[in-house]
Amino acid sequence: MSVHFRKLALIGIGLIGSSIALAARRQGLVEVISIATRKQDTLDEARELGLGDIYTLDAAEAVRGADLVVICTPVGAYEGVMQAIAPALEPGAILSDVGSVKGHVVKTLAPLIPDGVSFIPGHPLAGTEHSGPSAGFAELFAGRWCVLTPGPEVDPIKTEKLAGFWRAMGSQVESMDAAHHDMVLAITSHIPHLVAYNIVGTVADLEAATQSEVIKFSASGFRDFTRIAASDPVMWRDVFLTNRDAVLEMLGRFSEDLSILQRAVRTGDGPALEAMFTRTRAIRRSIISAGQETAAPDFGRQHEAPPAPETPFVREHGGGDDA
Ligand SMILES: NC(=O)C1=CN([C@@H]2O[C@H](COP(=O)(O)OP(=O)(O)OC[C@H]3O[C@@H](n4cnc5c(N)ncnc54)[C@H](O)[C@@H]3O)[C@@H](O)[C@H]2O)C=CC1
Numbered sequence: 001m002s003v004h005f006r007k008l009a010l011i012g013i014g015l016i017g018s019s020i021a022l023a024a025r026r027q028g029l030v031e032v033i034s035i036a037t038r039k040q041d042t043l044d045e046a047r048e049l050g051l052g053d054i055y056t057l058d059a060a061e062a063v064r065g066a067d068l069v070v071i072c073t074p075v076g077a078y079e080g081v082m083q084a085i086a087p088a089l090e091p092g093a094i095l096s097d098v099g100s101v102k103g104h105v106v107k108t109l110a111p112l113i114p115d116g117v118s119f120i121p122g123h124p125l126a127g128t129e130h131s132g133p134s135a136g137f138a139e140l141f142a143g144r145w146c147v148l149t150p151g152p153e154v155d156p157i158k159t160e161k162l163a164g165f166w167r168a169m170g171s172q173v174e175s176m177d178a179a180h181h182d183m184v185l186a187i188t189s190h191i192p193h194l195v196a197y198n199i200v201g202t203v204a205d206l207e208a209a210t211q212s213e214v215i216k217f218s219a220s221g222f223r224d225f226t227r228i229a230a231s232d233p234v235m236w237r238d239v240f241l242t243n244r245d246a247v248l249e250m251l252g253r254f255s256e257d258l259s260i261l262q263r264a265v266r267t268g269d270g271p272a273l274e275a276m277f278t279r280t281r282a283i284r285r286s287i288i289s290a291g292q293e294t295a296a297p298d299f300g301r302q303h304e305a306p307p308a309p310e311t312p313f314v315r316e317h318g319g320g321d322d323a
């Protein structure tokens with residue numbers, strides 16, 4: 001255990017913010033944790049859970065004297081948060097975040113970063129469908145990738161310092177370009193969520209229209225979709241509003257492939273269906289046998305770090321919803 005930062009400020013204390021607080025405390029990575037939220041109820045809940053040392057509704061107050069500030073709100077709230085904290089950020093501090101989208105974050109925040117502050121966007125590829133301060137747990141990041149997207153102006157020593165913090169919470173860290181991150185995450189995370197929201201919505205409409213027992217008799221495949229489709233509506237609204245181009249690009253490819261499958265079903269093309277399903281089964285099996293079930297998708301790039309240990313991407317973990 002060694003102290004990585006003196007004062008950690010967390011702006012927003014839902015699933016991800018509370019998990020950082022618990023992991024950093026458990027590993028002794030920071031001396032002081034200050035927490036800012038927008039609503040009193042959320043702050044009270046964080047205090048009752050003992051997540052930090054300082055609790056405030058004033059984000060500027062939270063970041064004063066902090067050498068690491070991590071924004072943990074939905075991406076749509078970033079600009080307002082940044083306007084509030086910019087004048088209070090300490091020279092020499094690292095400012096980071098955990099948002100699921102990176103290009104938009106860089107575009108929005110970079111012009112507002114004060115001189116002397118290192119802006120290093122981040123994204124832990126770890127989460128659940130739960131939200132709010134009680135949803136967090138210290139092991140969330142263990143064996144998961146955390147992607148950092150520092151710009152060329154960032155001192156590599158600062159990036160390494162932040163990477164060390166994430167490694168100490170159990171993550172493996174990889175740096176990449178924000179645009180590349182957004183394209184990879186569009187197809188591996190954002191579109192799967194869109195598909196889940198859509199299929200559950202379609203079934204719900206059917207159910208309403210027919211009073212049938214579709215949901216009652218749904219098999220486990222559909223239940224997996226309902227878990228994903230229970231994810232936080234505000235967070236995911238912001239993901240689709242802010243990663244629009246990459247999502248639309250990948251959705252185009254997805255739709256083309258779906259049309260090919262649709263045609264194979266319509267024409268009764270058994271060999272085409274079987275060939276497709278055989279290919280996807282082989283992909284799943286090769287991921288498992290390489291022990292890379294949790295490894296970051298690389299789209300042909302080489303990982304610097306070894307594959308993450310084989311742990312489920314998402315734990316079944318209870319948790320409340322955000323206030
Ligand atoms: N949920 C997940 O599985 C993952 C989420 N992320 C990213 O992490 C970020 C946070 O997500 P969660 O922790 O899941 O959300 P959450 O809904 O559990 O928590 C968000 C927190 O931000 C607070 N908040 C909202 N607006 C605020 C404002 N203007 N000022 C201060 N606090 C404000 C809320 O009160 C709440 O405490 C998002 O940007 C999301 O894209 C990243 C990886 C996984």
Ligand SMILES: O=C(O)C(=O)Cc1ccc(O)cc1
Pocket residue numbers: 099100124125126127128129189228314
């Ligand atoms: O709950 C799930 O299955 C997830 O996919 C969690 C998740 C959600 C958003 C992210 O940016 C990263 C991970």
